[in-house]
Amino acid sequence: MDGIFLQQMVNGLTLGSVYGLIAIGYTMVYGIIGMINFAHGDVYMISAYLAAIGLAVLSFFGVESFPFLILGTLIFTIVVTGVYGFVIERVAYKPLRNSTRLAPLISAIGISLILQNYAQIAQGPRQQGVPTLLEGAMRFDVGSGFVQITYTKIFILIAAFVGMGVLTYIIKYTKLGRMCRATQQDRKMASILGINTDRVISYVFIIGAAMAALAGVLITMNYGTFDFFAGFVIGIKAFTAAVLGGIGSLPGAMLGGLILGVAESQFSGLINSDYKDVFSFGLLVVILIFRPQGLLGRPLVAKV
Amino acid sequence: MSQTFYRKGFLALAVATAMGAASFAQAADIKIGVAGPMTGANASFGEQYMKGAQAAADAINAAGGVNGDKIVLTAYDDACEPKQAVAVANKAASDKVAGVVGHFCSSSTIPASEVYDEAGIIAITPGSTNPTVTERGLSAMFRMCGRDDQQGVVAGDYIVDVLKGKKIAVINDKDTYGKGLADATAKQLTARGVKPVLEEGLTRGEKDFSALVTKIRSVGADVVYFGGLHPEAGPLVRQLREQGLKDVKFMSDDGVVTDELVTTAGGAQYVDGVYMTFGADPRMLPDSKAVVEQFRKSGYEPEGYTLYAYASVQALAAGFNGAKSNKGEDAAKFLKAHPVKTVMGEKAWDTKGDLKVSDYVVYQWDKDGKYHQLEKQK
Numbered sequence: 001m002d003g004i005f006l007q008q009m010v011n012g013l014t015l016g017s018v019y020g021l022i023a024i025g026y027t028m029v030y031g032i033i034g035m036i037n038f039a040h041g042d043v044y045m046i047s048a049y050l051a052a053i054g055l056a057v058l059s060f061f062g063v064e065s066f067p068f069l070i071l072g073t074l075i076f077t078i079v080v081t082g083v084y085g086f087v088i089e090r091v092a093y094k095p096l097r098n099s100t101r102l103a104p105l106i107s108a109i110g111i112s113l114i115l116q117n118y119a120q121i122a123q124g125p126r127q128q129g130v131p132t133l134l135e136g137a138m139r140f141d142v143g144s145g146f147v148q149i150t151y152t153k154i155f156i157l158i159a160a161f162v163g164m165g166v167l168t169y170i171i172k173y174t175k176l177g178r179m180c181r182a183t184q185q186d187r188k189m190a191s192i193l194g195i196n197t198d199r200v201i202s203y204v205f206i207i208g209a210a211m212a213a214l215a216g217v218l219i220t221m222n223y224g225t226f227d228f229f230a231g232f233v234i235g236i237k238a239f240t241a242a243v244l245g246g247i248g249s250l251p252g253a254m255l256g257g258l259i260l261g262v263a264e265s266q267f268s269g270l271i272n273s274d275y276k277d278v279f280s281f282g283l284l285v286v287i288l289i290f291r292p293q294g295l296l297g298r299p300l301v302a303k304v
Numbered sequence: 305m306s307q308t309f310y311r312k313g314f315l316a317l318a319v320a321t322a323m324g325a326a327s328f329a330q331a332a333d334i335k336i337g338v339a340g341p342m343t344g345a346n347a348s349f350g351e352q353y354m355k356g357a358q359a360a361a362d363a364i365n366a367a368g369g370v371n372g373d374k375i376v377l378t379a380y381d382d383a384c385e386p387k388q389a390v391a392v393a394n395k396a397a398s399d400k401v402a403g404v405v406g407h408f409c410s411s412s413t414i415p416a417s418e419v420y421d422e423a424g425i426i427a428i429t430p431g432s433t434n435p436t437v438t439e440r441g442l443s444a445m446f447r448m449c450g451r452d453d454q455q456g457v458v459a460g461d462y463i464v465d466v467l468k469g470k471k472i473a474v475i476n477d478k479d480t481y482g483k484g485l486a487d488a489t490a491k492q493l494t495a496r497g498v499k500p501v502l503e504e505g506l507t508r509g510e511k512d513f514s515a516l517v518t519k520i521r522s523v524g525a526d527v528v529y530f531g532g533l534h535p536e537a538g539p540l541v542r543q544l545r546e547q548g549l550k551d552v553k554f555m556s557d558d559g560v561v562t563d564e565l566v567t568t569a570g571g572a573q574y575v576d577g578v579y580m581t582f583g584a585d586p587r588m589l590p591d592s593k594a595v596v597e598q599f600r601k602s603g604y605e606p607e608g609y610t611l612y613a614y615a616s617v618q619a620l621a622a623g624f625n626g627a628k629s630n631k632g633e634d635a636a637k638f639l640k641a642h643p644v645k646t647v648m649g650e651k652a653w654d655t656k657g658d659l660k661v662s663d664y665v666v667y668q669w670d671k672d673g674k675y676h677q678l679e680k681q682k
Contacts, residue, residue, distance in 0.1 A: 004522040007547070011514035125347035127535055129567035137546060148548040223511040223539050224570030227345050233509040265515035273516045274478065274505040 003145025016261020025208030041235015047216030085209025246297020339406025356613030450662030456488025477532030486531030538568025
């Protein structure tokens, strides 16, 4: 294990944890209403803009210290992005709840285009940027080489895992989580037993958007630049991660994200970065051939 | 009262229509299209195009126009997407434009120019440097800039002669322009006896290049050359610095000539010291002095391709005027035979439509996020 290999692991894990956070939005929505929310990548994009706005507003009011700045931005971004998630579900998906399965899919693509063009018109087509918040890096000597991790990346890893932990706790141990799981298992039965499934679906969209918002803040901090089209590539990657890990499975989304991130990094490090996407999507195909339900997904049982 | 108003209005409208029809017959306007990325990640270049072209059109119109006709500009947005470029090229052809200034991304210019060729429209690109643009035997495709095989030679020589690079990583963005340029640079480096230690591509639209950066580190590169545009160049140079490669020199091309490089890199401290090749700054030429002052007075700094677009409109106008015809083919024939005085000095084209003299030089970015032409070129 030399420094380069470890560095690629670190690169892959940070990238993968971000994929995982966005993948949660895809996987939860699929789990609960069986639709793929193609607008999710653009919800992430909106959150990147909100993060920049939040940072600018807080700096304007003289908040200088990093913990307050980032906490304030996180809260602002998560709340507003959550509202976006809620409104999108209400406007674009709920009216189509009982129509064909294709209808909400098309509606999702429409929302995706609306969000992109809205951001482009409202914020301008130019590249946007935020200044570096957390300067500096940690350096470990490994053998003859070294591994360098910026503080921002360490923060991303911690924040991503804390976010995942909190979400897992909510789903596993709280009343809201039980309601979500019940709705996922059998929506009709859950509503017979007195669960307001419409509201649960709204919560799921809000949670998914909140996770995308967390990713949006983290990525904006790390790369410092984004534009109105930023959600597209990362949305596709996160969706791949969700399918890889088993769509509908929460730990699967995170696992899929990490595997995808590490596979991309190690492949471009060891072989060739030209073909990294070929490799990661090839990996997806192979896994789906042997485990069509994804790594941690439950096999599909035909309901009769 | 309102009824009379309507009646009068109707009469006026009828008269205007009649006059409009008459003026159509005389063709009092000559339409010139400005095609480029007006939206999208590269929209800042489209803005430079439009500002430069508009200023040139205004100046020419004030001086009597083209063959007595006034130039009217129309913007065509290709967003640097080849498919959209073909669509807007067809739109321009059906709008009956006489000439086109555009496009920007070579991958857009190449397919669009085929449409213009079929429609007999003369096109002149201020910024597409891929050799293929003029290498397909099109009769009316011109450039206002140099070619990547010339730019790559300048970059390669500079890396060997001035930067004294020993281990060079050549990165491209897998697009027509970036890949073509990176290949030209790599070819020149190899010809000079310094074979690149790494030649790889990244994906446009992504932001995380840390794996690639680690690879650059693992081969021990001392110079990184990137053929591509600023949305990827910014994060790439930032991530190089963040992984501790402080002393590795970074060189790029005329696709990063915009202040937005600073934005995409996350601050001026990351672009400090970055090298790039670009045509000799037209703002420093004696011929451009008056125009540059006019731009600055209006509160706009004519950076990057602004003056290239200005000169392109001038060249089109000179072609139409010289040929005494508003037909593309006639103007093209004239331009290939006669040098034209532009804001960027006198320009002459060969039979392919390339400039006879290209003028690539090396620039460097400073810690304030501005770029300067370097004194020492060789």
